[in-house]
Amino acid sequence: MTIEEIIAARRAQSWREELRKSKKNKERTDIPRVHMNELDPEYRSHNKEEVNLGLTAEQAMMEAQRCLDCPNPTCMNGCPVSINIPTFVKQIEKGDFLEAAKTLKETSALPAVCGRVCPQEKQCESQCIYTQKLGKEAVAIGYLERFAADYERESGQISIPVIPEKNGIxxxxxxxxxxxxxxxxxxxxxxxxxxxxxxxxxxxxxxxxxxxxxxxxxxxxxxxxxxxxxxxxxxxxxxxxxxxxxxxxxxxxxxxxxxxxxxxxLPNFMNIPGENLVGVMSSNEYLTRVNLMDAANPESDTPVFMGKRVAVIGGGNTAMDSVRTARRLGAERAMIVYRRSEEEMPARIEEVKHAKEEGIEFLTLHNPIEYKGDARGRVTHMVLQKMELGEPDASGRRKPVVIEGAIEEIEVDEVIVSIGVSxxxxxxxxxxxxxxxxxxxxxxxxxxxxxxxxxxxxxxxxxxxxxxxxxxxxxxxxxxxxxxxxxxx
Incomplete structure (x- = not known):
């Protein structure tokens, strides 16, 4: 066989391999992204059970098949702790779930946590080739991370990283x-x-x-x-x-x-009239008391007031956590008050979706300017200034602008301020x-x-x-x- 024939044969073999891979990837891209199993909204809004239920093994393996084995896995560029995403995803595809968990632990001390609360849609998944080049939903990296970590925990075969001999420091x-x-x-x-x-x-x-x-x-x-x-x-x-x-x-x-x-x-406040009224508190205090101090229990040493008309000021994940907590503690009207539109909310899309499903009311383009109280000093109303969006500010989001004369007063018995921390x-x-x-x-x-x-x-x-x-x-x-x-x- 001549050199030219050898080169031609190799080119043909390479072409056939690329064609085979192309067909396989076409099959992969036709697989729809998995949807997380969730508790019923009405049921979950009255208890503290976890909303997301995780993936089954079949769902996880099918989702992992969507990964295209990119030569340059850009998803890793979006991971602050440098998880070897392609490796653990492919291990799940093969059914090597415990090995996938080990891979995660090589760089992450909290894989089961990150699989639940990290904004993958803004990080690793935002860099996935599906969203970057194909215009489709990214591989559900966060769901798969949670699956591997949960599988390991539930199997009882939790691996402990190998620790070298102590150096005495x-x-x-x-x-x-x-x-x-x-x-x-x-x-x-x-x-x-x-x-x-x-x-x-x-x-x-x-x-x-x-x-x-x-x-x-x-x-x-x-x-x-x-x-x-x-x-x-x-x-x-x-x-x-x-x-x-x-x-x-x-x-x-x-x-x-x-x-x-x-x-x-250290919680931030707006420094508006009425913030010192009883019933106005920070999201830090509210969540800490409920989550760590059993404040939802009336017999607790530090019970929290459980309002029926609760307003949460802010649009981040902490605001969503606060308003959804208030709903679970019996709020009949639980409201998010946010000065921009929903599109500008920093909260995860999933958290906004869950809040809406649970009956949370969204008062966007509203900003509190005063709280009013009764003779006992307890908050009874909030005064809201209606807003509209102007030009983008330094953060790139459109700046909220006051609509002159557009004022609204709403009855409340509890206000939770969630506008950031110091x-x-x-x-x-x-x-x-x-x-x-x-x-x-x-x-x-x-x-x-x-x-x-x-x-x-x-x-x-x-x-x-x-x-x-x-x-x-x-x-x-x-x-x-x-x-x-x-x-x-």
Whole structure:
């Protein structure tokens, strides 16, 4: 056979392989995206059972078949913790569910959490070739992540990452939210003695106090935390760094590195008349009391008032969590009040959908300008200014503009303000040497998450001022890699 014949044969073979692959991919792209099984809206709106029920094995394998084995998997570009998405998806397609869970754990300390609460539609799934090139719905990466993590937990065969011999170096983590837990897991896998200090009585940070169980059951969080315990991470609760233990005491106890992940627990308010009335509170207080302090129980030491006409001010995920919680606590009229249109809402599309199904009323293009109360000082009405959309602001969203004279007054007996949070000021105020912005966030090197103090790193909301779970976890991973490199010098 001549050289020319060999080349021609190889070209023909390559062409046939490409044709076969093209036909197979055409079959894959014809598979419709799976839909998550959910509880009935009327039933679920009266209890705290998890709304999303997960995928069956058959659904997961079928959805995984949609993955096109892209030579350049752009989905990974959208993942802040660098999960090997193509590998775990293909393992699910083959039925290797436990191996898929192991792949997830190589880079994520909280796969079952992320599969539930991360905004995949804005991250990994937004980079999927289906949405980028084919104009179709992305592969349901988040659903598949949840499936693999849930399968492993329910099988009882939970894998624990291999931990090397301890190197004898102690590191401290301040805060047990997603940034702190991600950092702790990565440092434990590098052989460090890791101690996590948590101010509250429960481990999990915002995963426990900020996200209701109908979206993220506490049991799910506890299982992931238990894996970290088995990896050797120690947790100390009811310990306020900066009060219970000082910066100097941490150093005296031999901690060579400190990662600050104390979150953003300071609620923002609008500073309008009537915000001090009884019945007006922040979403932070409301959700923390309900989620962590059994406030929905009338026999609780700290019961929460369960309003019948509840307004939640804001349009983010926390606002959706708050209004859906109010619905479950007996609100007959539960309202979202948001100054922009629904298209500008930062909340996940899924959360808005679930809220609507559960009977939540959306008062978009409305902004509260005053709350009115009775002689006892309890809120009875909210005064709303109607808005319209003008030109885009710095965020790229169209700016809400007042419609002069368009005022509406609505009866309420409870108002929950959910317009964002500011960083917890305790650590910036009690630690010396840190650079702090006018917003109260800690200044860090964005590549390493290192602060102005060499052995202190920070990430999550204390740096970002408010972010998603997965972005906070990405900060934790980045800080762990940088601190490890620094401590090995």
């Amino acid at each position: 102690k590191v401290a983590v301040i805060g047990s939210g997603p940034a702190g837990l991600s950092f702790a897991g990565d440092m434990a896998q590098r052989g460090y003695d890791v101690t996590v200090f948590e101010a509250l009585h429960e481990i999990g940070g915002v995963l426990k106090y900020g996200i209701p169980e109908f979206r993220l059951p506490n049991q799910i969080v506890d299982v992931e935390i238990d894996v970290l315990r088995q990896m050797g991470v120690q947790f100390i609760t009811n310990c306020i760094i900066g009060k219970t233990i000082s910066q100097e005491q941490l150093q005296a106890e031999g901690f060579k590195g400190i990662f600050i992940a104390s979150g953003a627990g 960083p917890n000021p305790l650590i910036p105020q009690s630690f010396s040497g840190l650079d702090v912005t006018k917003w109260g966030t800690i200044v860090v090197n964005q590549e390493s998450m290192q602060s102005a103090v060499n052995h202190i790193y920070a990430g999550g909301d204390i740096v970002r001022g408010g972010a998603t779970v997965i972005l906070a976890m990405g900060d934790g991973r980045k800080a762990a890699a940088a601190m490890d490199a620094d401590l090995k010098k």
